[in-house]
Amino acid sequence: MTVWSWLRLTAGLWLMRKALRGTRWLLAFAIVVVAWPLTLVTLSGYGVAWWRGWPPARLGRTAACSLAMLPVWLAVAAIHVHQLRAAALDGVRAWAHGWPPHLPVLAAARTFVLLAPATVPAGLALAAGSWAWRKYAITAGLGGRTASAPITFDNRQWKRQVRTAKGLNDAPGAVPLVGRGGTIPVGGTIRAIGHHWDPVFTLPATACTRHMVIVGATGSGKTNLMIRLQAGWFTATLDAARAGRGNRPLLVVLDCKGGQDARRKADRTRRLLYGAGARRVVVWPDEAALSLWDVPARDLAVLLYQMIETGTGAAAYYADILQAVLSLAVTAPGGPPLNATAFLDRLGAKWLARAWSDGRHPREAALVHAAARHLPDIQLRLATLLERLGPALDGTGTLADADAWYFILEGTRERSVAEAQALALTELAAHAATNPYGEPRTMLLAADDYSAVSGRVPLSNLYERGRSLGIGLQVSAQSWQGLGATQDERYRIAATADGGIFVLHTPYPEPLTALAGKRRVLDTARKLVGNSWGDEGMTREQRAWTADPDIIRRLDIGQACYIHRGAATFVQVARPRPSPLTLLPPPASEPPPVRLPAPRPAAGPNPWPSPAGPNLDDIFGSGGAR
Amino acid sequence: MSPNPFAALGLPERPDLDDETVRAAWRAIAAATHPDRADGGDLARYTQASAAFAELRTPWGRSEAYADLVEGAWREGRFDDDDDEPGTAPLPTAPAAAPLQLHPVSPWQLLLALVWLPSRIRRGRPLRLLIRGAIAAGLSLAVLALIHGQPAAPADVAALITWFVLTGRRDLAPPPER
Numbered sequence: 001m002t003v004w005s006w007l008r009l010t011a012g013l014w015l016m017r018k019a020l021r022g023t024r025w026l027l028a029f030a031i032v033v034v035a036w037p038l039t040l041v042t043l044s045g046y047g048v049a050w051w052r053g054w055p056p057a058r059l060g061r062t063a064a065c066s067l068a069m070l071p072v073w074l075a076v077a078a079i080h081v082h083q084l085r086a087a088a089l090d091g092v093r094a095w096a097h098g099w100p101p102h103l104p105v106l107a108a109a110r111t112f113v114l115l116a117p118a119t120v121p122a123g124l125a126l127a128a129g130s131w132a133w134r135k136y137a138i139t140a141g142l143g144g145r146t147a148s149a150p151i152t153f154d155n156r157q158w159k160r161q162v163r164t165a166k167g168l169n170d171a172p173g174a175v176p177l178v179g180r181g182g183t184i185p186v187g188g189t190i191r192a193i194g195h196h197w198d199p200v201f202t203l204p205a206t207a208c209t210r211h212m213v214i215v216g217a218t219g220s221g222k223t224n225l226m227i228r229l230q231a232g233w234f235t236a237t238l239d240a241a242r243a244g245r246g247n248r249p250l251l252v253v254l255d256c257k258g259g260q261d262a263r264r265k266a267d268r269t270r271r272l273l274y275g276a277g278a279r280r281v282v283v284w285p286d287e288a289a290l291s292l293w294d295v296p297a298r299d300l301a302v303l304l305y306q307m308i309e310t311g312t313g314a315a316a317y318y319a320d321i322l323q324a325v326l327s328l329a330v331t332a333p334g335g336p337p338l339n340a341t342a343f344l345d346r347l348g349a350k351w352l353a354r355a356w357s358d359g360r361h362p363r364e365a366a367l368v369h370a371a372a373r374h375l376p377d378i379q380l381r382l383a384t385l386l387e388r389l390g391p392a393l394d395g396t397g398t399l400a401d402a403d404a405w406y407f408i409l410e411g412t413r414e415r416s417v418a419e420a421q422a423l424a425l426t427e428l429a430a431h432a433a434t435n436p437y438g439e440p441r442t443m444l445l446a447a448d449d450y451s452a453v454s455g456r457v458p459l460s461n462l463y464e465r466g467r468s469l470g471i472g473l474q475v476s477a478q479s480w481q482g483l484g485a486t487q488d489e490r491y492r493i494a495a496t497a498d499g500g501i502f503v504l505h506t507p508y509p510e511p512l513t514a515l516a517g518k519r520r521v522l523d524t525a526r527k528l529v530g531n532s533w534g535d536e537g538m539t540r541e542q543r544a545w546t547a548d549p550d551i552i553r554r555l556d557i558g559q560a561c562y563i564h565r566g567a568a569t570f571v572q573v574a575r576p577r578p579s580p581l582t583l584l585p586p587p588a589s590e591p592p593p594v595r596l597p598a599p600r601p602a603a604g605p606n607p608w609p610s611p612a613g614p615n616l617d618d619i620f621g622s623g624g625a626r
Numbered sequence: 627m628s629p630n631p632f633a634a635l636g637l638p639e640r641p642d643l644d645d646e647t648v649r650a651a652w653r654a655i656a657a658a659t660h661p662d663r664a665d666g667g668d669l670a671r672y673t674q675a676s677a678a679f680a681e682l683r684t685p686w687g688r689s690e691a692y693a694d695l696v697e698g699a700w701r702e703g704r705f706d707d708d709d710d711e712p713g714t715a716p717l718p719t720a721p722a723a724a725p726l727q728l729h730p731v732s733p734w735q736l737l738l739a740l741v742w743l744p745s746r747i748r749r750g751r752p753l754r755l756l757i758r759g760a761i762a763a764g765l766s767l768a769v770l771a772l773i774h775g776q777p778a779a780p781a782d783v784a785a786l787i788t789w790f791v792l793t794g795r796r797d798l799a800p801p802p803e804r
Contacts, residue, residue, distance in 0.1 A: 065792070066785055073781035080777070110772045117781040168796070172642065172750045176800035235804065271697060276804075575689050577641070579800040580749040581742065 037115045041123025042130065049131045053160030056132035057197050063124035073117040140539065141524030158551075161190045162559070165572035168199060175200055175574035177228075177235045177276055184208065184232030186225070187574040190559065193546050194519065194567025201562070201571040203229070205236035207499040208444055209472040211463060215480060215512060216504025221558040221573055222476055223448065225502060227269050228576040229474065230446055234404065235276040237442050250441035251404035252429050254422060256452040258410035265448075266406040275578020278403040285408065289395020292424055293337055295431050301330040303427045306456060307420040308385055318374070325371050325378050328352055328364060340386045340394045347379035388417050393424055399432040400439060411452030422453040426462060433469045446474040451482040460489045463496065472499070480511050500564035509552040509561075516546040516563040629698070631678035631691050641692035642751065648688070652679040742801055749799035758797070762790040 032039045049059050112119075137143030138153045146152075165188025168174045175185045183202040192201075208229055216222035230251055237249035253269065255262040263283070270281040282288045295303060305323045329346040330336050332355040337343035345351055349372045356364040371378075386394070399405060407425055409418035426445070433443050445466060450459055459475060466473035475493075477483045484490040494501060494512060503512050521544045526537035547561050547568035555561070555570075562569045632639045635651040655675040659668040682688050747755060769782040 065788065068788060069781040069785045072784045073777050076780045077777035106772070109768075113769050113782050114773050114776060114778050116785070117778050120785065170642065171796035173746070173798040173800050174796040176804040178804055267697065268693065271693060577689065577693070579802050579804050581745050581799060581802045 037112045037119040038123045038126070040112070041119050042126040045124045045127030046130050046134075049127065051160065052164045053157050053162075054131075054164070055192070055197050056128045056135065058199070059124055059128035059131060063121050063128060066124060067121045069117040069120060140522035141526070142539075147528075158191070161570075162556070162572060164188065165190045169572055169574035172580075176579070177231050177272070177576060178205075178239065182236040182240060184229060184236060185574070186228060186232075186560075186562070186571050187558075188572045190570040190572055192567075192569045194516075195562075195564075195569045201569055203232075203500070203562075205233055205240075207564075208233040208474065209442065210499035211466065211473045211497050212475075212499035212502070213483070213494055213497040214474065214476040214502040214504070215478070215483070215506055215509075216476070216502070216560070217478055217506050219557065220504035220506070220555070221560070222478075222504055223265055224558065224575060225504070225560055225573045226446060226448060226474065226476055227265070227272060228573065230269065230444065231272040231276050231576050233444055233472070234273055234278065237444075238277050241442075247440045247442045249403065250399060250432065250443045252399065252425075252443065252445045253404070253406045254409060254425060254445070254447040254450065254453075255407065256409050256411040256418065256422065256447060256449045258408050258412055258418065262408045266408060269404070269406055272576050272578050273404050280402040281404045281406065282397075282402045283406045283408065285390060285392030288397050288402075289392045290397050290399070290425075290428060291339075291395055292389075292393040292428070293339060293343070294398055295427055297331045297336040298327075299427065299431065300336055301327040303424060304330070304382070304385075307389075307423055308381060309416075321371055321374050322378055322381075324367055325352075325375065326382075328356065328368055328371075332356065333358065333361075344379060344383055344386070347375055347382060349375050385420065388414075389420060389424070390417075393421065398438075399428055400435075400441065409453055411449070415452065415455070418453045419455045419457075422450075423456045426457060426465070429471065430465060430469055433471050442472075444472040444474060446476075448476050449478065449482075450475050451477050454484075458489060459484055460492050463493055467496075474499075479506055480508050500562055503547070503552055503561045503563065504559065505552070505555040505557070507553060509547075509549045512563065513545055513547040513549045513552060513561075513568075516568045517566045518543040519546045630695065631681045632695070634674050634678035635682065637682075639692065639695055641689045643682075643688055645683070648679065648682050652676075652683075739801070743798075746798040746801065751797040755794050755797040758790055758794050762786045 045059050045062070048054070049056070134143065138150050141150060144150060144153065168188035175187055177185075179185045179200070179202050182205045184205055184207075185200050185202045187201060189198060189201040192198075212229070214222055214226060216225075230253065234249050234251050237246060240246040241248045251273070253266075255265060263286070266283045270283070273281045284290065292303075293300065301323075304326050305319075308322060325347070329343065329352065332346065332352070334355065337346055346355070349368070352368040352375070353365070353372075356368055407421075409421050409425075411418040411422075429443065429445055432438065432441070445462075447459075447462070450462070454462075459477075462475070463473060465471075475483075480490060483493050490511065494515060501512055501515065503509050521542050522539050523542040524537055524539040527534040546566065547563055551570070552561055558573045558575075560571050560573055562571060630639070635648065635655065637643060637648065637651050652675060656672065659672040659675065661667040661669050661672060680687075681691055766783045766786050769779055769786075773779050773782075
């Protein structure tokens with residue numbers, strides 16, 4: 001081959017390639033112009049999706065909805081069979097003569113609406129496909145003019161998605177407290193990764209009957225989210241109960257930080273629950289008191305023991321004595337005490353001796369005798385504890401008296417008291433859940449900032465307790481570290497949250513986002529020639545976070561990421577509002593008065609123990625050496 | 627702070643006011659009452675309006691203020707259906723001790739939904755709904771005028787009605803207890 005012939009061949013091939021490409025573009029352009037109604041719909045759909053940050057699925061659904069036009073058109077045409085041919089030909093004729101450059105606008109509009117039953121669904125479907133391709137190309141690095149195009153595209157789309165979600169939340173009827181089928185709407189969906197996309201992100205009510213974790217820094221909108229979930233769960237459960245598909249709901253909220261802010265939150269929650277159909281919502285300890293003494297005797301003894309600081313090491317000896325005395329006082333023949341005064345009376349040596357000296361309990365009588373010299377100390381400690389707990393646990397009420405209880409624990413101001421109260425309240429909740437004599441209720445126990453009171457009952461224990469009792473549990477913490485004392489405990493809590501994990505703005509979301517896992521993405525590296533892309537490149541499969549921690553760090557107020565089953569959905573949480581058509585009903589009956597415990601009798605000299613009594617070590621063993 | 631920040635800015639007591647409306651009301655009052663004015667302004671009025679604006683400047687704040695008004699109206703026993711005060715729509719109150727009544731699904735619920743519809747429109751976003759309706763009606767009329775008698779006309783009108791129903795329901799207030 002000569003040089004000349006090689007040059008001719010090369011030039012010919014180049015020209016053929018260019019001609020082929022040019023022909024292809026011309027053909028595409030001709031199709032776009034000829035099918036101008038379809039082009040118009042496609043471009044409109046694509047533009048709206050780009051502007052609103054819609055996912056392609058949204059366009060696809062719109063296309064599916066608009067498919068209803070076609071059967072209507074066919075049905076009407078079938079009714080007038082003789083017109084069918086004429087109608088079809090009329091549409092074709094109008095299209096053939098209806099190109100905008102040649103005919104006035106009215107004729108073009110006529111053509112467009114004549115063909116709309118076919119072009120609208122098809123155009124929207126084409127737009128969905130084009131938009132999906134664009135997103136894929138940009139994400140995979142195949143599209144875009146600059147190397148930073150994927151980052152810019154993603155940031156802009158995020159802003160548009162947020163704007164659309166906020167707009168949806170502003171619509172009064174878009175995000176009600178409960179949706180169809182008992183689902184709980186949370187807010188406008190910003191972005192769904194792996195989850196089914198829906199304009200309004202909803203959770204099934206059953207998600208709240210399992211265990212859910214909410215983590216977010218102060219001011220991130222955590223409380224708002226919790227209130228919405230609680231009100232949604234309450235409404236859905238109440239609806240199901242009214243329809244005969246379950247038990248009435250009982251919502252128990254522990255606000256573990258306390259203060260005035262807690263009371264404002266309690267008021268908001270109450271307003272919502274009244275709007276959702278609740279008849280009685282009680283704020284504790286401001287409005288009503290519960291009876292700690294309703295707990296079954298053996299559980300009560302254990303509870304009282306746990307509420308007292310006992311220490312370790314040599315103190316274990318005295319802890320054993322304390323436990324034994326509490327058990328003797330609470331399980332004495334005749335039933336458990338009815339209130340704090342009666343209980344403290346029982347801690348006297350005379351009372352215990354009289355109670356157990358019926359001749360049928362020689363072992364217990366011996367124990368009383370042995371512990372007698374410690375009784376004044378134990379009585380003093382218990383009196384101090386009950387005094388600190390306040391009168392709100394020494395009333396007459398039970399959890400079953402209301403539809404919802406909002407417990408305010410002063411975990412920030414009086415941590416040790418709040419811890420003891422939390423212990424008692426969770427025990428009362430457990431008792432209410434397992435009480436065979438009361439009305440069965442579907443219960444949700446929500447603990448806001450539980451880490452403030454988790455000293456006595458670690459969150460993991462509460463978790464396992466709730467699981468064993470069938471109580472739905474919703475816990476919130478301000479950070480990953482707030483979920484538990486150790487890394488193992490935190491993982492145990494987060495990894496077993498089968499109701500899902502909500503992560504709001506928090507500076508260290510990695511351990512939580514790791515639970516969503518990673519997803520496969522395509523990463524394209526392209527060669528740059530000068531300042532523009534060259535023809536060479538390489539695409540590799542990479543792994544990326546399903547829930548990107550950097551996005552979570554940048555989340556604004558009210559934005560959350562819901563992680564469940566290896567997928568994530570970013571959502572703009574809507575502020576929960578009761579329907580304006582609902583009047584908030586006042587509680588029809590006054591709350592039960594707070595009963596203060598009667599003043600305790602002054603501690604007098606104790607005639608017991610007798611000098612001839614058995615040695616304590618004979619009864620309990622040499623505990624002091626443990 | 628004013629007990630009714632909406633009144634302090636001369637605004638209707640609604641939670642769905644937009645930012646621009648609130649800002650415009652505030653600017654008008656501030657311009658008329660600022661203490662730096664030649665006539666000395668009206669410090670008390672200016673302070674009151676400033677506090678109200680600080681409370682109502684965000685959608686969240688407006689919702690909170692509205693919710694507080696609802697609660698206030700409830701406490702004061704203002705349950706007159708005819709006035710436009712927030713949260714005063716009547717609902718039958720139920721005694722706390724009364725057991726809950728079971729309400730099986732019945733065809734009457736459809737009728738009930740129709741009964742509630744005017745209230746839901748009034749308490750929702752009636753203006754937007756009206757605009758949507760006008761657009762749908764206008765386009766439907768245009769379609770009928772352009773291709774009268776053609777089978778495509780009912781299909782186009784059906785699509786417009788579907789669009790109106792699907793998008794317009796968001797502008798309705800939720801039904802009671804939702």
